Amino acid sequence: MxxxxxxxxxxxxxxxxxxxxxxxxxxxxxxxxxxxxxxxATLAQALGFPPDLAAQITPIVEMADLIExxxxxxxxxxxxxxxxxxxxxxxxxxxxxxxxxxxxxQMGTVRGxxxxxxxPENAMLKTLVTYxxxxxxxxxxxxxxxGLEHLGRGTASAVDVMxxxxxxxxxxxxxxxxxxxxxxxxxxxxxxxVGNKVRHERxxxxxxxxxxxxxIVGMLPYxxxxxxxxxxxxxxxxxxxxxxxxxxxxxxxxx
Amino acid sequence: MxxxxxxxxxxxxxxxxxxxxxxxxxxxxxxxxxxxxxxxATLAQALGFPPDLAAQITPIVEMADLIExxxxxxxxxxxxxxxxxxxxxxxxxxxxxxxxxxxxxQMGTVRGxxxxxxxPENAMLKTLVTYxxxxxxxxxxxxxxxGLEHLGRGTASAVDVMxxxxxxxxxxxxxxxxxxxxxxxxxxxxxxxVGNKVRHERxxxxxxxxxxxxxIVGMLPYxxxxxxxxxxxxxxxxxxxxxxxxxxxxxxxxx
Numbered sequence: 001m002x003x004x005x006x007x008x009x010x011x012x013x014x015x016x017x018x019x020x021x022x023x024x025x026x027x028x029x030x031x032x033x034x035x036x037x038x039x040x041a042t043l044a045q046a047l048g049f050p051p052d053l054a055a056q057i058t059p060i061v062e063m064a065d066l067i068e069x070x071x072x073x074x075x076x077x078x079x080x081x082x083x084x085x086x087x088x089x090x091x092x093x094x095x096x097x098x099x100x101x102x103x104x105x106q107m108g109t110v111r112g113x114x115x116x117x118x119x120p121e122n123a124m125l126k127t128l129v130t131y132x133x134x135x136x137x138x139x140x141x142x143x144x145x146x147g148l149e150h151l152g153r154g155t156a157s158a159v160d161v162m163x164x165x166x167x168x169x170x171x172x173x174x175x176x177x178x179x180x181x182x183x184x185x186x187x188x189x190x191x192x193x194v195g196n197k198v199r200h201e202r203x204x205x206x207x208x209x210x211x212x213x214x215x216i217v218g219m220l221p222y223x224x225x226x227x228x229x230x231x232x233x234x235x236x237x238x239x240x241x242x243x244x245x246x247x248x249x250x251x252x253x254x255x
Numbered sequence: 256m257x258x259x260x261x262x263x264x265x266x267x268x269x270x271x272x273x274x275x276x277x278x279x280x281x282x283x284x285x286x287x288x289x290x291x292x293x294x295x296a297t298l299a300q301a302l303g304f305p306p307d308l309a310a311q312i313t314p315i316v317e318m319a320d321l322i323e324x325x326x327x328x329x330x331x332x333x334x335x336x337x338x339x340x341x342x343x344x345x346x347x348x349x350x351x352x353x354x355x356x357x358x359x360x361q362m363g364t365v366r367g368x369x370x371x372x373x374x375p376e377n378a379m380l381k382t383l384v385t386y387x388x389x390x391x392x393x394x395x396x397x398x399x400x401x402g403l404e405h406l407g408r409g410t411a412s413a414v415d416v417m418x419x420x421x422x423x424x425x426x427x428x429x430x431x432x433x434x435x436x437x438x439x440x441x442x443x444x445x446x447x448x449v450g451n452k453v454r455h456e457r458x459x460x461x462x463x464x465x466x467x468x469x470x471i472v473g474m475l476p477y478x479x480x481x482x483x484x485x486x487x488x489x490x491x492x493x494x495x496x497x498x499x500x501x502x503x504x505x506x507x508x509x510x
Contacts, residue, residue, distance in 0.1 A: 009265065009266065009295055009297075010264065010265010010266045010295065011264065011265045011266005011267060012266060015426075039400075039401070039402050040264055040265065040400075040401045040402070040430055040433070042264075042426040042429065042430075045425055045426050045429070046426070145294075145295075146294075146295045147294050147295070168482060168485075168486055169482060169485030169486055170300055170485055170486065170488045171270075171297040171300050171301070171485055174297065174300070175295055175297075178295070206486055227423060227424060230423075230424030230425055230426055231423055231424055231425065231461055233425045
C-alpha cells in the first residue's frame, strides 16, 4: 500500500491536499493512516474531525512519560545519552484517533515556552515514521514541513510518492526547489508537483514555467469553498467537489 | 528602539507584514534589522531584494565553520558538549545584507537531507537573537515561526510587541491561541493580532468573534496585489498601497 508524503511552503495547501487524498483513498478501500508531522498541526480540522474528537488527540511529543520510558531521556533535556531506536510498534493503534475510516496521528504540536532541545522527541518521531512507512498493509499519508526533518535516508526510501504543493508566487516556487533538492539527496524518486490556488491560465502558466523540469501532476483551483471549509470547520472533501474530483484524477494518474 | 516579533501560521502573511513593517519604520527614520528566523526563509523576496543580492545571503546555520569555532561543536553532531553562550557580536554587521536601508539576516534555511540534531546551531541562533534584541539603537523585526523556538525566557522579555497574524479560518485562529499561550508563558506583555486576507465584513466578524479577548489592532484586505508582488518578486510595499497605509496606521497605534 502506498506511502505518501505531502509537503510545501506553509499555507500553500498541503494539509488541505493531504485531507483530500486521505478520503479519496478511503473511498477506494485503503486503510489510511494520516500522520500530521507539522508542529503546527491542523490536519484534524482539514479532515473535519468533530472538535471533541480532535481534542482527544495527544501529540506524540507531548507524551513525556512515554518518551522517557522508551528513549531513556526526558523531553527538554539534552546532553544525556538516549536510545536511538525506541520501541514504537504499539503507538499507532494506541494513540491514533479514527474518524470516517481515517486513522490520525499527530507527531507534535507547537513546543512549550522555553523548551529545550528536542533530541529525544525527534529520535522517537523518526523511529515512529520509519515504522509506519515499513508497514505493508496500510496506506500512509505524511503531512510534513518543508524541511523534511522526519525523514532520514533510510526512511525516505520507503516513500513511494512525494507531493510538493505550490501556489502562484515566487516564494512557494523557491520552497519546492529546496524540497526537491532535499528529496533527491534522500533518494526519493517519485516527486510530483501539485499547483493550488490557481485563479486563471496565467497562474498555471507561471507555475509550469517556474517549475519547468519537474513532474507537474495537477492543478487545483483557487476556491472560496476551501476558505469556507476552514471557517466552518468542515471536511474540505464535503464542500469542495471540484477539488475532490481533481484529487481523484491525480490519484488515478500517479498511484 | 522597538523590538518586534511577527508570527502566525505558515502562509498567513507574517513575512508580508514583516516586510511592510520594515519599510514603514525605515520611512520613519529607524535603523532596521530584519531577521528571517523562518527555516523556510522568504523575507528577502517579500522585501523585493534583487535576486543577485538575495543570493549573497548566507544563513547563519549554514556557516558550519563559524558555528564550530564559536560553540565548539560541529553542526549535525550531538551528544558533544558545547558552549551555551557563543560570541556573536560581530555577526550582524559581517553577515547582514542591506537593501533600501533594511539590514537582513537569515537565521537558517531548510535543513540538509539527513541532517542530525540542530543543538549547536540553536544555541548559536538563540544567543544571536538575544544579542540583537538587547542592542538599543536598532529596531529589530523578527519574522519567526509559530513555535517561537528562537525565544527563551530571557530573550522574550526584550520583545516590545509581538504581532500574531491571522486569516479567516479556524486553523490560523487555533495557531494564534497556541502562540498566545506560549507568549504568555514567556512573559510577553504586548500581544497584538493583525487580520489578513480579509475579503468582506463577514471575514472580519469571524476573526473578531474567534479571537475575542485578544487585542486586535488592524485588518489587512485580501489583495490580488499581494499575490502579484509575490509572482513578480517585487517589494510588497511598492505594489500594495492599501496594505502599506494600513500598516502605517497599525504602527501609529501600537508603537
